[in-house]
Amino acid sequence: MVQCECEAPDLSHTPMLKCDICSNFKHFECYGYLESRRPRMQFVCYTCLRSFDKDIVVKMQGICVKRRILYYLREGGNVTELGQILNKDELSVLQILAE
Ligand SMILES: [Zn+2]
Numbered sequence: 001m002v003q004c005e006c007e008a009p010d011l012s013h014t015p016m017l018k019c020d021i022c023s024n025f026k027h028f029e030c031y032g033y034l035e036s037r038r039p040r041m042q043f044v045c046y047t048c049l050r051s052f053d054k055d056i057v058v059k060m061q062g063i064c065v066k067r068r069i070l071y072y073l074r075e076g077g078n079v080t081e082l083g084q085i086l087n088k089d090e091l092s093v094l095q096i097l098a099e
């Protein structure tokens with residue numbers, strides 16, 4: 001199932017990474033990968049990494065959301081729409097970008 005740290009629902013046009021530990025699917029761009037740079041090695045998601053280091057995961061979760069926003073805006077999306085997808089208001093989206 002798709003259970004990405006960005007908490008956006010399944011975006012079916014988006015390529016996915018499958019975690020080798022929990023088998024959940026994560027969005028490519030949230031993990032900073034581009035289609036042409038699909039990781040060949042083992043892939044372990046940030047949630048699974050949490051069992052090793054809690055602080056890292058909180059930080060990575062923020063980065064996931066930020067990447068999602070940047071990617072979306074780059075594709076021509078607007079902040080209002082994005083807020084709806086991420087279930088946040090416009091202000092929160094802008095605050096995340098400003099971090
Ligand atoms: Zn995501």
Ligand SMILES: [Zn+2]
Pocket residue numbers: 019020021022023024044045046047048
């Ligand atoms: Zn995992």
